[in-house]
Amino acid sequence: MKNVIFEVLTNKKIAKDVMEMTLRGDTSGINPGTFVNIKLDGLYLRRPISVCNLEDDVLTFVYKIVGVGTEQMSLMDAGTKLDVLTQLGNGYDLDNAGDNPVLIGGGVGVPPTYLAARKLVEAGKSVTVIMGFNTKDEIFYEEEFKALGVDLRIATVDGSVGTKGFVTDALKRLEPSYIYTCGPEPMLKAVYNATSCSGEYSFEERMGCGFGACMGCSCKTKYGNKRICKEGPVLKKEEIIW
């Protein structure tokens, strides 16, 4: 854990209720699948936000406006200073990928898969990314993923873009070496049941501190109690209890 002051560089809307923010600061030790915890004016608890990308000292978040915290963030101008705890949580272990990993993101579960996808492409893997959304207006990062050179597949519930249905419909006929996924729990469970290979699943829980002190976000696993903020948010398929 590191306490870093970041400066907002850009903050723009990229889809319905979804914003992309870039910030400059000390990004050392930040890995794919981990998160940061942001102090916001007038709000007591910090706001955990997953890391979407980082390049040198520039960090990127993609976040959905869901409450007062993310609403406050959406109004921030360039130059705003933010008090951020970084290097939080246990992210994706990319060494487990095998030759042709599949990354699956649902809605705002897509951003944490971006940095992982980039690193896996850089490592010479044959990477497939499946993004799931409800409808066309919600889709973001299509071009960014394509630019990485991954095999990108999109599923929308209403069929407005890509495969009609869920991410598991877009997963059919693929034989992944490994799965990296993040999204709503029903989606994670569907992916878990639809795949025979191992994988890493990123979970969400309401957190107090975000760094393991309060035990607010614990979950039960096959290997004992784990804190989503500390031993998670990424759990191995083999340890998950639904």
Added chain:
Amino acid sequence: MVNTKVNLMGLTLDNPVIPASGTFGFGYEFADVYDINILGSISLKGTTKEPRFGNPTPRIAECEAGLINSVGLQNPGVDKVISEELPKLRKVYNKPAIANCGGFSIEEYVEVCQKLDKCPEIGILEVNISCPNVHNGGMSFGTDPKAAYEVVKAVKAVTTKPVLVKLSPNVTDIVAIAKACEEAGADGICLINTLLGMRINLKNRQPIIANKMGGFSGPAIFPVAVRMVYQVANAVNIPVVGVGGVATAENVIEMMLAGATAVQVGAENLVNPAACRDIILDLPRVMEKYGIENLSDIIGGCK
């Protein structure tokens, strides 16, 4: 040069600042944030006889100037605390720590306290009769003077280390409970634990916390804590440890003026992992500002 030392139940603390139980784990995880040996002491995560997962999630709800938690005493159980957690703490912390002991019956309190009493890492036993998040135990012992008396009496009979009893604010007469603990042989009183609270989600019209209610802490409860510390400190002849909403060095001074010999910092650790360090480093400045040379001189200074 100001003097921040205080004497708590026979132990000399370098300063009165102690992270409160449940907000600092078993301490060692904070050692990569700062040198935790600067702390007065550490109150460790509440420990019970058996391992506990605690309550279902979600068990955190944000509030104005605070939060509600319904963790429910998640801990690995006293045996594992002694065999696994205390050795990890000992590697990075060389002062006596405070063991926070929970239970669901007098026998459980006795067993947990007896085991932790024998640990060299432990300097004080903090008997938690005030957890609002467990049923048939915890707070039910802390809301009735007779039950509080019995727990403390039973623990005192089998332990040698100073016993600090942590009280709940969710009572009609805090003084009666504190006096019952003193009469039973308590060496000190720690208050306040969290206030029972609740939040409702407007979208689904349901409680935010899975357990519906939980313990409210944070700066919002500071005035309640100061009031109760003042009431109890003026009614008992044993030291009082003040806790509840402390976030600044000024808050520490205020709590001590109300009658606290030492001060615990809880929720603030969850938003600023270095909160206790920041408070300790700021204490000399605030003491000088208010003309305080020896911190222990101001205990109970507000009449």
